[in-house]
Amino acid sequence: MIFNLKNESMKQMTKFLATAIVFFAFSVVTFAQASATSNASATIVGPIGISNTTPMNFGNIAVSAALGTVAMDPAGARTPSGGCTLPVVTGGPTAAVFNVTGAANYTYAITLPAVATNITGPGPAMAVDTWTSTPSGTGTLSAAGAETLTVGATLNVAGSQTAGNYTSVTPFTVTVNYN
C-alpha cells in the first residue's frame, strides 16, 4: 500500500512538471487569453558566388640597376617608381577582374590577400603585395544580383631583375561573403 502511494505521487509529480514546462514555454498566450495571427515568411537567399574572369597582368616593365616597384590600381593604371620604367609597348597590363553574383541589392564583404604572392620566372621571384580593390571593403550587388570586382596590387622588382616572363605559381585568393 505504501509502495502504491509513493508510485501514485511520482506520477502526479511528473504530470505537474510537464504542465509547468508547457505553461512556461507558452506563458504569453496562456495567461493573456488572447490570440493573434501572423504571416510567416522566409526569403531564400541564393548563395554568393565569385569567379575570376581576367588574371592580373603588370605588362612590360623595364628595369635598371636600381630596384623599384610598379603599383597597379584597380582600374589597371600603372605607376612605376625607383628603377622601374614603363616601355611604350605596354604588354597589355590589366587589373584582375572578378564577377560576384548573389542576391539582388545585397551587400557583401570583400577580403583581399593579407600576404604577398610571389611570381616566378627566369630570375629571382618577385613579390606582389599591397592589394587594393574596387569596390573596397564592401560591395553591393546590383538589382540583377551581380557586380564586377577589380583588384590591383604592387609588384616589387629587384635591381637588374632578369628579363623574361614571370607568372604566379600559386594564385592569389579573393573571398566574399554576405554582410
Added chain:
Amino acid sequence: MRRLKVSFFSLLFILQITGACVMAQTTPPVSATGHIFAEIIPVFSANEIAQLNFGRFSPGPMGGKIIITPQSTISVLGSVFKGTGSFNAASFYLFGDADAAYSITLPGTPVILTHTSSAKTMTVEDWNSVPPPGTGTGMLRDGAQVVNVGATLNVGTIYDNPVGVYTGTYTITFDFN
C-alpha cells in the same frame, strides 16, 4: 486527451527550436583565385658606333653651312669649300627587347664646337635622325636598331673660324617612354 495535448505542445516547441537554428545559420564565404603575370624587359642600351664628322673643309671668305643628312650625304652652302677626306653622320646602336618601341630626343638648342687652340666656336643645329625624332618612333625589330643622326654646321669666315680642329659634345636621349 491530456497526453495528446502535451505531445502537440512538444512538437511546437521542437519546431520553434528548429526554426531558431535555421535563422542562426550563416552563408559560407566563397573565394576565387587569380593568377598574376609580368614581363621584365632587358636593360635598354645605346652606344655610339660612329661620331658625327663634317670632314675637312675651307670656310672661304663668307662662310656658310655644311649639311650632313642621316644617310651621310653632304652638301655645302655659302662660300664653304669641301675638301677631301671622310665625313659621316653619327650612328648609334640600340639594344633591347624585341619589338620594343622607343622615343628619340635630339638636341633642342645649337651645340657649340670649340677650336682646340683658341676660343673660336662654331654651332651645330637642325638635328635630324632616321628613325625621326619623337615619341615611339623607333622600334627594336629583333631587339636592335641603328639610329643615324645628321645636322647642320654653321661656318663663319676664316677670321671667325681659323684653321684647326673643332670639337664639342651633344646628347641624344633614347627612351622607352
